[in-house]
Amino acid sequence: MSSGATARTLGALAAILLCGGCQGWGGPDSLFLYVETDSVKTNAVELGDSQKRTRRLIEEFRQVNPGVNIHVRHLPSDAFLRSTAFRTSRGLGPDLMVTRVVTALRLNQQKLSEPVELDPQRLKDIEPRFLDDFRVGRQLLAVPLLAQPELACFDRRRVPTPPRDLNELIGLSAKGLKIGLSLRLTDLYWTSSALQANAAVERLLEAPAKADAGLTISASDRQDLLRWLSWLNNANLQQNVEFADEPVELVQRLEEGRLGWISCNSLWLERLGKALGPSFGVSELPGRAGEPAQGLTRLKVWSFGRHSTPRQRQLAEEFVLFTLNRLNQKRLMLTAPGNLPVNRTVLIPSKSSSVFAALSGSLDRAELMSFKDPDRIETRLAWVDGVLESAIVNAEPPAVVMGILEAGPPPGQSSTTP
Amino acid sequence: MRLFLYEISGWLGYLARPQVLIQVLVGIALFASYSTWIRPRLLGRGHRLEFLGSLGLLLALRLSAVLLGWWGFPNGLAHYMAQLFGLWLLLALVRLLSRRWFRDEDIERLYTQLVRPLAVLVVVGSLINQLDSLIDVGRIPLITLFGEPLNASGIVLLLTIPYFLVVVSGYAVVVVGSLLQRLLGFSNSTRVAVELVSRYVVIALGLLWVLKRIGLNSTALAAVAGGLSVGLGFGVKEVFSNFVSGLWLLFEGSVRPGEILFIDGDPCEVRSLGLRAAVLWRDRDNAELVVPNQDFFTTTTTTYTGSDRLRRSQVEVSAAYRHDPETVVHLLEQVALASPRVLPQPAPKALLISYGDSGINYALRFWIANPMDNAGIKSEVCTAVWHAFSSAGIEIPFPQRVLRSARPEPEAS
Structure with missing residues (x-):
């Protein structure tokens, strides 16, 4: 194509674009x-x-x-x-x-x-x-x-009556019911609410990290967190309680019949309903003294x-x-x-x-997680998830895990802008 | 297909945004200025100036992107246009520099067959990625094939991968073949055979991968294969027969590229062995013969390169009866040995063949390294024999006929 023809073509294209840009496409x-x-x-x-x-x-x-x-x-x-x-x-x-x-x-x-x-x-x-x-x-x-919202999903053939509190849940696992829990804090939040440690967990997520001084955790929060960590440690020692990194793994295991009860987000209901049919059951998450727990809502x-x-x-x-x-x-x-x-x-x-x-x-x-500083919350969540995973995998005693939490995130992770 | 057109047509909607329009118009304006005013003035004034002009356009595109960003406009598209032009410039520069080390026609072939199609594919893909999610566009179902929906990425794979398999495998197997030849000491013809078979294997595996990747129904494929086998029995029997013959000949090693065969009395060199036919080169008249593979399979083939590449050649000559045959035989052998293109081993051998009408017939047998050079070497040896005979005073007799007119008998009176 000659340069004149190229220029004419480009000119025409520009004119068309200009007309289009003026909402003149029709x-x-x-x-x-x-x-x-x-x-x-x-x-x-x-x-x-x-x-x-x-x-x-x-x-x-x-x-x-x-x-x-x-x-x-x-x-x-x-x-x-x-x-x-x-x-x-x-x-x-x-x-x-x-x-x-x-x-x-x-x-x-x-x-x-x-x-x-x-x-x-x-x-x-x-x-x-x-x-x-x-x-x-x-x-x-x-x-x-x-x-x-977050709720409990289970197989009705194995769980005719869903547990109403954490004691009943652990009791069922002691009788042979396979239970699945997530390793993410957002999916485990309900357990902290059942143990009245949710406020301490929220403050743990929001507490500012001081350089070389770790996190400032009050004595009452420390007690609440220890109670929650002890329950998690106790659950981890149960033969029939399994933890998984990804919620989808729990869903898969429930579908395959390897688990009887899991905590799950409502977004999985459609898939589980199709897989389990009439055997699929849902209930509110078990809390304390017969009262349902508070989960986080997405x-x-x-x-x-x-x-x-x-x-x-x-x-x-x-x-x-x-x-x-x-x-x-x-x-x-x-x-x-x-x-x-x-x-x-x-x-x-x-x-x-x-x-x-x-x-x-x-x-x-349900509670809504506050994301006023989304970067910091995400970073803190990722750090707590890592601590929990290490604690569950290595079966670390609650006091040791508490020590790690008090030490705070490593300097690279404590920044507000990761 | 409707969904695909719906999504594609949606991209025009971006042009309604002033932020997009200004980037596109600035790019067009710069390119139009370059092709209208600058490029015509630089054409024919040397590659260096033309390249500098293009570099100027690249800088102008970059600068426009920076200025747009400085004025608070999004400038990613402007940077993208500069990157595209930079890529085009880089390819042109590499092509220009390659001329120092490679032949023009080789570079041209590489660019036409591989670089340009690849560049077009990359540009189209990246352009779609600018406007939309390439993965999502690829997932849009376009047509139904054998009861299975075929999406846009499947169609693109189906259209492009076979082409690139054929082209790229051509280059890749040459490299692999050369490496194997160095490692295992193959002959040239074995290397070519290995290259050809490897190429068929790569293409076949690639096609199978494409069919699997796009998720074609295997039952439908089996049905098609069944239909093809019936078709092979009737319509394309000859094609298939030639293909199988070609593969067999390659493995057998009798007709490989580089081999010398005797076709209709002439030595011919095998240039290539294709799916249907072999191409042979005849030295005598520089003709290329396309011979169906099946012919080699069903008829006797004379080869000079079966176990080695030597050919025994022969010239015949007569000497007068008065010369001592032992002297002639010795002289002929000396002539052959003195000929530069005649091999000293196996040694040339002259023989007395027969007693002819005009002289004694001799044959000089000698060995040559390249069967294709037979005619030329024979000519050289014949000429040398003439000179040797002339120097030694040996006559090359030729038939002499004495005509005597019969005188009529006088009639008795």
Whole structure:
């Protein structure tokens, strides 16, 4: 091609682009949506048929907003921030993102998402305790979408009546019931609540680390933590209690019949229900003196991208509010097992379904982890997970583990910006 | 396919964003300026100036990216365009420098067959990755093959891997063949045979991997293989027969590239042994003969390179009856030994063949190293014999015919 022809072609291309850039395509509006999945390892299992559900939701949105194309991408947790930063640096970032709370806060911290101001009238039905953590003045850093509480999953053939407290749970294991527990602190939090050590655990996560001086833990917190560590040590010594690094391993073992009772997040309910059929049972987590324990609830939240055009931002806000309305929240709850609505006007059918009763009870009792400083909390969590894993694998005495906790994280891990 | 088009068309939506549009327009403007004003003025003024001009465009693209970032615009796309142009420039530079060590046609072939297609693939893949998740786009189902959905990455694998297998294996087996030859002391023809068989194996394994990777239904594949076997019995019997003959000949070692065969009275060198036919080169008229592999399998083949590459050649000459045969025989053997391209061992041998009408017939038998040189060496030996005979006063007789016209008998009166 001659240089004149090249220049003419490039000129024509530039003119077309300019016209397109002025919204003159005459084509549909595009909205780019990223969805965070748990990890590469559990991508397939966690997604289930959620892609189909998402498409259905999008189709319904397009019925009321014709001419809108929504493009959905699923990204694993460990690559979510990296991929979003990569595309945002090119101006090709998403308009909307569905993530866990910690990811949403990191997105905001790294300026990969923008706070949004939504009509308060249209948010009045959202559960305030879910919404309040995200308020910055009149704006919201993120908007809650669905809640996934922690609960107990078991095989009814082996556990006709689920345990109501930790003593009953250990009693069942002594009688031969195989029990599975996770090694992650977020999945073990409920055990600390059952032993009234949850406040101490929270303070352990939030306590500032001093150089060379370790963590400052009060005497009462030390006592609470020791009680909790002793219970974990005792459970570890039980022949029928197994610990696993990844929640998915516990789920697999329950499916295969190698375990009879596990603590699990509600996101696994669909998979377990399909695998175990009518034998699958759920209940609230066992606590203290017949009272259920408090687990941590995962929230799926919406975040808004930085480079949307005004039209894309308007459509994104419309879409978020569309997913939060009573009808769609109820539909999501019913079609996506394990997900509970954040819209408080949606009635959870807890009287007609034992699963919803357990979910609803767990959600009412559940705590939300505070992620005011997401980087520090994530780093601290990873450190505590490491300490717990070492303690369980090496069967270290509680006093030794307590000493390690008091010594605090190594200097490289104590920084607020890892 | 609809979903794929839906996702692809969505990428145009990015152009509605001013942050994206400005990066693309700046890139286009710089490239247009370069190709309209700068490049035409540098063409034909030497590679160095042309390269400097391209380097100028690369710097301009980089600078525009830095300035966009400085003004607070996202500039990843602008950097990406500069990287792409940098890659193009690097390939052009490597090509230019390679000319010092390699032949132009070899470099051209490598670039046409391998480097350019690979570069296009990398650029398209990275461009998609800029806009979207390459893995997610690859997972979009496009068509259904044998009842199984085939996704975009499967189609790309199916279209590209066989091509690269054929091309890359061609280069790779040459390297492996040379290494094996050095290690195990193969002959050239054995090396070529090993290379060819290795190439078939690599391509076959690669194709099997592709079929497995894209998840084609194995039952359907078995059915296709069954259908093919029926087809082989009728339609493509000859092709298959030639292919199997070719493989057999390679293993047997009678027709390998580099071998010298006697075809229709002429020595020919085997140039290549393909799937269907062998290509032979005939020295006499520089012709290439394409002979179906099956022919070698079913007919007698004369080879000069079966166990060694020596050929015994012969020239015939006559000397007059008056010369002592022992002198002639000795002279002929000396002539042969003095000929530079005649091997001293096995020693040349001259023989008295017969007593002819005009003189005594002799044969000079000698050995040569390259069967393809027979005609040339024979000519050299014949010429040397003429000179030797001439020096020694030995006559090369030729038939002489005396014509006598019969005088008619006078009639009796």
